[in-house]
Amino acid sequence: MAGDSGSLSHDDLWPRAGDWTATDAVNGDVDLALIGVPTCRTSLSPTSADATPEAVRDALRRYSPFAHDADIEMLTLTDAGDITDPDGDETAAAERIGDVAARSRLLVALGGDNAASVPVAQGTWGSDIATAGLVTLDAHYDLRDGRSNGSPVRRLIEAGLDGRRVVQIGIQDFANSRAYAERAAEYDITVILRDELMCRPMADIMSEAFAIAGAAGGPIHVDLDVDVCDRSVAPACPASTPGGISAYELRQAARSAGRHPSVHSIDLVEIDATADAADARTVRLAALCVLEAAAGLADR
Numbered sequence: 001m002a003g004d005s006g007s008l009s010h011d012d013l014w015p016r017a018g019d020w021t022a023t024d025a026v027n028g029d030v031d032l033a034l035i036g037v038p039t040c041r042t043s044l045s046p047t048s049a050d051a052t053p054e055a056v057r058d059a060l061r062r063y064s065p066f067a068h069d070a071d072i073e074m075l076t077l078t079d080a081g082d083i084t085d086p087d088g089d090e091t092a093a094a095e096r097i098g099d100v101a102a103r104s105r106l107l108v109a110l111g112g113d114n115a116a117s118v119p120v121a122q123g124t125w126g127s128d129i130a131t132a133g134l135v136t137l138d139a140h141y142d143l144r145d146g147r148s149n150g151s152p153v154r155r156l157i158e159a160g161l162d163g164r165r166v167v168q169i170g171i172q173d174f175a176n177s178r179a180y181a182e183r184a185a186e187y188d189i190t191v192i193l194r195d196e197l198m199c200r201p202m203a204d205i206m207s208e209a210f211a212i213a214g215a216a217g218g219p220i221h222v223d224l225d226v227d228v229c230d231r232s233v234a235p236a237c238p239a240s241t242p243g244g245i246s247a248y249e250l251r252q253a254a255r256s257a258g259r260h261p262s263v264h265s266i267d268l269v270e271i272d273a274t275a276d277a278a279d280a281r282t283v284r285l286a287a288l289c290v291l292e293a294a295a296g297l298a299d300r
Contacts, residue, residue, distance in 0.1 A: 008061060015073075017291055018060030023080040023100060031075040032294050033104035035097060036082030037120060037267070039112035042148040045238035048274040052283065053082055053110040055273035059280060059287035070295035077294065078104075083119075086112065090119050097123030101265060106258060106297050108290055111269030113149035114142060114225055121156055121221040124265035129156075133165040133213025133262070135206075137253050138225035139172040139194070139244060141180040143187075149270070152223070154183075163187030165216060167209040169253075170194050170228040170245055194244065202249050206256035210263070219264040222257040224250065224289060226282060227270045236271045236282035247285050254289035258296025266293055 008016070023033055036053030043049065057079070065072040080100045086093035101107040101124040109120040117136075125132040134156060136142070144150035157163050167190045184191055190212050192205060213220045227237035230244040257263045268286045276282045 015064055016061045017063045017065045017287075018057055020077045020079040023078040023103070026076065026078050030078045030104045032077050032106045032108060032297055033080050033100050034078070034108050034110065034290065035080040035100055036110045037086050037093065037097070037112045037116040038082055039086050039115040039149070041087040042115050043113045044148050044150050047113055047238055047272045049111060049113045049270065049272050052112065052271045052273040052286070055280070055283045056110050056268070056286045056290065059283045060290060062284065063287060063291060065291070065294075067291070067295045070298040072291065072294045072298050075294060075298055086116065086119055093119035094123035098126055106263065106293065107265040108293055109265065109267040110286070111267055111271070114138075114152050114223070114269045115147070115149045116269050117152040117221070117223045117267050118155050120265055120267045122159065124221055125219055128218045129160040130162070131216040131218030132161060133215070133218060133220040134161060134167070134223065135209045135213050135220060135257070136166075136168045136223040136225065137170050137228045137245075137250065138168060138223065139170060139175045139228050139239065139241060140225070141168065141171060141176055141184050143180045143183045153189075157187055162216070163189050165213050166190065167192065167212050169205055169209060170197060172241060172244065175239070175241055197245060197249065202252040203256060206253055210260050214262040220260070220262045222263055222266045224254060224257075224266060224268050225270045226250065226268060226286060229285070233285060234271070234282045236273060236276035238272060238275070239270065250285065251288055251292045254292035255296040258293035259299050260296075261300055
């Protein structure tokens, strides 16, 4: 696949991101833990999203851990590896995620399709689901019936999440249906359409979202479904459309999520690394979002 980092140059004065210590090898708590949740089997679109966690890890090495306004290098960053068969045993996946989340200030999960959001959120929230909040950046409502990558928000609400503490950012015209828009209203979900992002800064949108999602004082999970982005920057997302948000806006959202003290977990989902452009632009964007989240955490 294009983007292989095996032949990258070496410079002692230009350290590379990634290659983090395995979580199990670290004694005590950590700042940020990375974990792969390679869901793909219930996807509504044919996908090899299970290949994405490793591709993002590889892409991380193309970047340095240096940010001009945040000291990522002071953080303890670890990698918990991949969940084995998260589609087949969602309960075990949530338990493993819960164990890792309990040892970290922030957990960043690499999907997989959007089905990953269910075990990641449930594992992180644990018994706090009644006070928890959810913020999604997504072109879609994800309120479908059944179990698929199109149903995680509905499933989390049915599991006990209060719809009044769900904020969905970037919902797009011609990518949803009237029935699911009405379902979102029935659940009292706050919906911020793509058009609204054209006239409001992402930082303001995220601040509003965190105030709503965190109203009960519980933990917040942030779902970064990369198909919220314009198809030109996210060609590896099967359902991305022309007219989505920019790569920079998604990076801003990731930074805001990492910075907010109530955000305990973030997922990056809906990328099929095997379908990316030759320059691996979608996977590289996901890697940058991991680093943006770390930069935000360093600024808490």
